[in-house]
Each structure stands twice: as C-alpha cells, then as structure tokens.
Amino acid sequence: MTPLAVEGLRVELDGAVVVDGLGLEVEQGEWLGVIGPNGAGKTTVLRAVGGLVPYAGSIRLFGDEIAGLGRREVARRVALVPQAPVIPPDMTVLEYVVIGRTPHLGYTSAPEARDVDVCRSALARLDVAQLADRRLGSLSGGERQRAVLARAMAQDARLIVLDEPTTALDVGAQQQVLELVADLRTTKSLTVLSAMHDLTVAGQYPDRLVLIDGGREAVSGLPGEVLTEETIARHYGASVRVVSDGDSIAVVPLRPQVGTEERVGP
Amino acid sequence: MIGALRARGWAGVGPGLTVPWAFAAVSVLLGSALLGLGIGPVGLGFGPIAREIASHIPFLGVHSSFSGSEDAILWQLRAPRVVLGILVGAMLASAGAAYQGVFRNPLADPYLLGAAAGAGLGATLVIAYSHGGASRDLRPLAAFVGAMLGVGAAYLLGRSVAGRTTATLILAGVTVASFLTAVQTFVQQQNTDTVQEVYAWILGQLETSGWREVALALPYMVVSWAVLLLHRRLLDVLAVGDEEASSVGVDVSRVRLIVLAAATLGTAAAVAFSGLIAFVGIIIPHAIRLVVGTSYRIVLPLSLCFGAAFLVLADVLARTVVAPAELPIGVVTAFFGAPFFALVLRTTRMVGT
Numbered sequence: 001m002t003p004l005a006v007e008g009l010r011v012e013l014d015g016a017v018v019v020d021g022l023g024l025e026v027e028q029g030e031w032l033g034v035i036g037p038n039g040a041g042k043t044t045v046l047r048a049v050g051g052l053v054p055y056a057g058s059i060r061l062f063g064d065e066i067a068g069l070g071r072r073e074v075a076r077r078v079a080l081v082p083q084a085p086v087i088p089p090d091m092t093v094l095e096y097v098v099i100g101r102t103p104h105l106g107y108t109s110a111p112e113a114r115d116v117d118v119c120r121s122a123l124a125r126l127d128v129a130q131l132a133d134r135r136l137g138s139l140s141g142g143e144r145q146r147a148v149l150a151r152a153m154a155q156d157a158r159l160i161v162l163d164e165p166t167t168a169l170d171v172g173a174q175q176q177v178l179e180l181v182a183d184l185r186t187t188k189s190l191t192v193l194s195a196m197h198d199l200t201v202a203g204q205y206p207d208r209l210v211l212i213d214g215g216r217e218a219v220s221g222l223p224g225e226v227l228t229e230e231t232i233a234r235h236y237g238a239s240v241r242v243v244s245d246g247d248s249i250a251v252v253p254l255r256p257q258v259g260t261e262e263r264v265g266p
Numbered sequence: 267m268i269g270a271l272r273a274r275g276w277a278g279v280g281p282g283l284t285v286p287w288a289f290a291a292v293s294v295l296l297g298s299a300l301l302g303l304g305i306g307p308v309g310l311g312f313g314p315i316a317r318e319i320a321s322h323i324p325f326l327g328v329h330s331s332f333s334g335s336e337d338a339i340l341w342q343l344r345a346p347r348v349v350l351g352i353l354v355g356a357m358l359a360s361a362g363a364a365y366q367g368v369f370r371n372p373l374a375d376p377y378l379l380g381a382a383a384g385a386g387l388g389a390t391l392v393i394a395y396s397h398g399g400a401s402r403d404l405r406p407l408a409a410f411v412g413a414m415l416g417v418g419a420a421y422l423l424g425r426s427v428a429g430r431t432t433a434t435l436i437l438a439g440v441t442v443a444s445f446l447t448a449v450q451t452f453v454q455q456q457n458t459d460t461v462q463e464v465y466a467w468i469l470g471q472l473e474t475s476g477w478r479e480v481a482l483a484l485p486y487m488v489v490s491w492a493v494l495l496l497h498r499r500l501l502d503v504l505a506v507g508d509e510e511a512s513s514v515g516v517d518v519s520r521v522r523l524i525v526l527a528a529a530t531l532g533t534a535a536a537v538a539f540s541g542l543i544a545f546v547g548i549i550i551p552h553a554i555r556l557v558v559g560t561s562y563r564i565v566l567p568l569s570l571c572f573g574a575a576f577l578v579l580a581d582v583l584a585r586t587v588v589a590p591a592e593l594p595i596g597v598v599t600a601f602f603g604a605p606f607f608a609l610v611l612r613t614t615r616m617v618g619t
Contacts, residue, residue: 072515075515079513082509092279095502102515
C-alpha cells in the first residue's frame with residue numbers, strides 16, 4: 001500500500017494560502033526530497049502529512065485519509081522530526097526517547113519493559129546507547145540530532161518525515177545523520193519524506209525530488225532532472241553551478257557575475 | 267503508599283522515584299506532623315503524643331497518659347489544624363507542579379489563571395456584605411466558587427483567542443485576575459470597617475473548628491490528586507511542546523484542560539479554607555527539580571509530601587514566633603519563599619513557552 005498519497009492539498013494559515021493544489025506520492029521504501037525556496041510551503045506540507053494542520057484535499061497514509069484517523073493512529077503511521085525540536089535540557093536521553101512510545105501506550109499507562117527495550121535498541125542502532133542517561137542539555141548538536149532520530153524511531157512508524165534534518169550541524173555530523181537515515185531506510189524498510197535546504201544533499205540522498213514554489217509543485221523527477229542550473233536560477237533566484245559525476249550531484253553557489261563588463265583596470 | 271506510586275516498567279529510565287526518596291519524603295512528613303502536634307501553648311511532649319496515637323491502634327496494648335483536656339487539645343485543636351496544613355500544602359505544591367507542566371513555565375503557580383483573585387473577591391464580598399455566623403460559614407464557599415469562576419473565565423477567554431497558545435492563556439489569566447482584583451479592591455475600599463478581616467484572609471491562615479474543614483476539603487483534593495498523578499507521564503510528554511506532543515499522538519488541549527481543571531478544583535478547595543498562601547506552589551516543585559530531577563514521575567509525588575511538610579512547619583512558626591498572637595502563614599511562607607525564589611531565578615534556565 002502506498003505509504004503516502006497527497007492529492008489537491010490546500011492549506012491556509014491565518015487566511016493566507018500556503019499550499020495550493022499540491023500532489024505527492026511516496027512509494028514503499030522510497031526517499032522523496034522536498035525542496036524549494038524559503039516560504040515555498042515545505043514545512044507546511046510536512047506538518048499537514050503529520051496531521052498537525054487543517055487541510056483541504058486528500059492526504060492518505062497507507063491508504064487511509066488522515067482526517068479520519070485518530071491522532072494516535074496517525075502517530076503510529078508517521079514519525080515527524082521537526083526542524084527545530086524542543087529540547088528540554090534537564091531530561092535524560094532515554095526519558096526523551098521514551099516519549100516516542102506515546103502512541104503505543106494507554107492514556108494513563110506507564111511504558112513497559114518492552115517499550116524501554118525498543119528505545120534502547122533505537123539508541124543502539126544510532127550508535128548512542130552510551131548516552132542513555134545523559135541530560136539532553138549536555139549533548140553536542142550531532143548527538144542531539146541522533147537522540148531526536150531515536151525518538152522518531154521509537155515511534156515504530158513506517159513513514160518518517162524529516163524537516164531539514166541537518167540544519168545547524170557541521171558537515172561531518174550532517175553526513176553521519178544522513179547516512180544513518182539512509183541506513184535505517186534499508187535495514188528497517190522505512191519510507192522517508194524530507195524537506196531539504198542544502199541542494200547538494202538533496203542531489204545525493206533522496207531517490208526523487210519535488211521542487212515546490214509558492215505552495216505549488218514546480219518541477220519533480222529524478223534529482224538530475226530537477227537540479228539544473230536553469231531551474232535553480234528560476235525558483236531560488238540563485239546563480240549556481242551543477243556538477244555531476246553520474247552518480248551524485250553537487251550544487252555549488254557562485255557569486256553572480258553582475259556588471260563584469262563595466263569593471264575597469266587590471 | 268509512595269512505593270505503590272512507582273510505575274512498573276520504568277526501571278532504568280532516568281531518575282525515577284526511588285525508595286530512599288520516598289522514605290525520606292514520608293519521614294519528613296511524619297516528623298513535621300509530630301512537631302505540629304507537639305508544639306503549642308500547652309506542652310504535650312512528643313513521647314506522650316506518640317503513646318496517645320499508638321493507644322488508638324488496636325492490639326498494641328499501649329495506654330495513653332493523657333488527661334481529658336490534653337486529649338481534646340490534641341484531637342480537637344492541633345490534629346485538625348495539622349491535617350489541614352498537610353492537605354493544603356500538598357495541594358498547592360502538586361497543583362503548582364502541574365501548572366508548571368502544562369504551561370512549560372517555571373514561574374507558573376496555582377494562582378496563575380485567576381484562582382487567587384477570584385477567591386479573594388468571593389471572600390471579600392462575603393466579609394463585606396454578610397454579618398455574624400453566616401459570614402464565617404459562607405466564606406469558604408464564596409472563595410471556592412470565586413476561584414473556579416475566575417479560572418473558568420480565564421480559560422474561556424484564552425480559548426476564544428485565535429492561536430490558542432499557552433501564552434494567550436496566561437495573558438487571559440492575567441487579564442481576568444487584574445479585573446477581579448480591581449473589583450475586590452473597590453469592594454474593600456467601600457467597606458473600610460472590614461479591611462482588617464479581608465487583609466487577614468488574603469494573607470492566609472489555617473483556622474480550624476474541629477474536623478469540619480478537613481472533611482469538606484478532602485474529597486475535592488483526593489479527586490484532584492488522583493487525576494494529577496494519573497497524568498504525570500503525559501506532563502513529561504508536554505515538555506517537548508504542543509506541536510511535538512501532538513505529533514506523538516497526544517490531544518494536547520484535552521490533556522491541558524483536564525489537568526488544569528483538576529489542579530484548579532483542588533486549589534479552590536485549599537484556598538477556601540486557608541486563604542492565599544504564597545510561594546508553596548512554586549518553591550516546593552522547584553526544590554525537588556533542583557535536587558532530585560525534573561520528571562513528573564518524581565516531581566508530583568514528592569511535591570505532595572514535601573509541600574505538606576513545608577506548610578505544617580510554616581504553621582508551627584506562624585503559631586509560635588509572636589505567641590500568643592499568630593503570624594499569617596502566608597507571611598511565613600513568603601519570608602522563606604522569596605529568598606528561595608530568588609535562588610531559583612538565578613540557577614534555572616528559563617524555558618520558553
């Protein structure tokens with residue numbers, strides 16, 4: 001069953017139409033990247049898929065319209081990792097990851113040993129088992145992002161939605177986090193939907209890209225088809241060089257050559 | 267009892283409510299209760315009190331050495347007051363902890379949404395416009411109803427605003443509270459002959475006439491504690507914010523409404539019989555967070571115990587410092603609470619709402 005099928009999605013926030021007539025489909029095991037300039041509506045699309053904003057149109061998660069699923073059921077099917085998660089500094093990593101078990105627990109019941117095991121193995125899978133008893137406030141950016149991913153893993157959802165998962169990480173931590181997501185996708189047969197800021201990253205990890213602008217789909221297809229110098233210039237207003245070696249694509253911003261001809265002298 | 271509050275399956279998930287802490291909490295509570303029973307104008311002695319209490323336990327074969335009047339002092343004067351102190355202290359501290367949880371604001375206290383202002387107006391109206399015995403009987407009821415209506419009005423106002431963030435709810439509380447306080451001050455100024463009485467009520471006191479107050483307040487508080495303790499895991503989930511809490515399947519506004527309603531019910535019952543006792547709802551949960559940990563698995567049950575002990579000890583001071591007169595207990599709690607509060611401000615990070 002298709003993990004995610006979005007048709008004619010329209011979202012209004014404070015009276016402004018933020019997403020207008022968007023369609024998306026993500027196949028089982030696929031990684032779809034959503035790109036687009038600031039304010040294009042990327043985050044809103046992801047929040048709508050997580051059931052967090054009222055919408056018109058259709059969003060089906062594994063065949064069912066999310067408006068008809070309860071909040072808990074949505075949380076069992078999709079795990080959402082926000083761009084800037086709230087990190088309670090005094091909470092321990094394991095306490096934080098246990099929050100991911102919420103959709104599997106009764107309203108007032110405590111997590112059982114089985115739930116704690118799921119959380120510990122999520123941490124182990126992300127190579128941070130040793131951080132379980134550390135306080136979140138004491139973690140580095142990369143460790144913190146792993147804790148956030150572990151919480152999403154603990155949700156045991158088969159679709160994981162990541163909003164700019166590597167913002168504020170250095171290049172090494174970025175790469176590690178993305179490799180982890182890629183690895184989880186294959187080993188746990190997860191389906192991934194992610195909004196991405198960095199176009200080079202977008203050119204290397206997702207199977208397919210959709211570029212949205214002004215709340216509508218502008219271009220979609222394989223990364224090589226979407227990430228062209230012309231498309232990026234049109235939608236981002238940026239001057240870039242796209243470098244491709246067949247397998248992977250790098251998008252390198254270049255300083256616009258404005259007024260070169262007027263420059264005088266050596 | 268505390269041991270039974272430990273949830274199964276939590277083993278190894280960070281600092282939970284450990285047996286030593288539960289034991290310490292119960293010991294401190296029993297110790298302060300014994301102090302509260304023993305200290306007063308008539309010295310009863312701690313040994314004889316322990317023997318008197320033991321003599322009521324069947325099959326121990328302990329005989330009390332108390333005379334009839336000593337017996338009356340213990341059971342009709344001191345014990346009800348100590349028990350009311352336990353209930354009010356436990357209620358204010360646990361309600362404060364719950365308010366801090368739902369608002370993700372370390373400075374929230376149970377009076378935040380207008381419970382104090384509403385209760386103050388209710389009590390002032392009764393003190394100003396009714397006389398004699400009726401005034402004494404009506405006062406708790408008016409304070410209770412005032413507190414519930416104040417918070418109810420703030421909640422409805424906060425809900426009606428677009429956005430519905432916790433910040434708008436707090437603003438609604440501030441708005442309702444200042445309006446009610448304005449009305450209360452006006453009524454107070456129009457009736458200068460009762461200012462002294464109103465003022466004494468506002469500063470808080472534990473006054474009992476036998477067990478009546480305890481019997482009236484207890485049912486509301488038991489309901490409140492049961493609901494709050496059942497929500498302690500969800501209060502931990504709310505720590506990640508409304509949006510993320512709903513993304514893991516929590517109906518945030520429903521949880522917030524239930525917790526606020528329960529905490530307000532208990533607070534209104536406490537305020538009705540004790541006036542406005544400041545700071546207990548803030549300093550006790552924060553002391554526990556600083557020393558033991560921030561999970562509501564620990565903060566709620568320990569707030570109950572240490573809040574109770576704190577208020578009983580504060581009442582001992584209120585009764586003895588200027589004996590035979592009494593200090594308002596709110597003065598004692600604020601005197602010790604304010605310096606502590608300053609310390610909390612200096613040491614804790616402010617959590618954004």
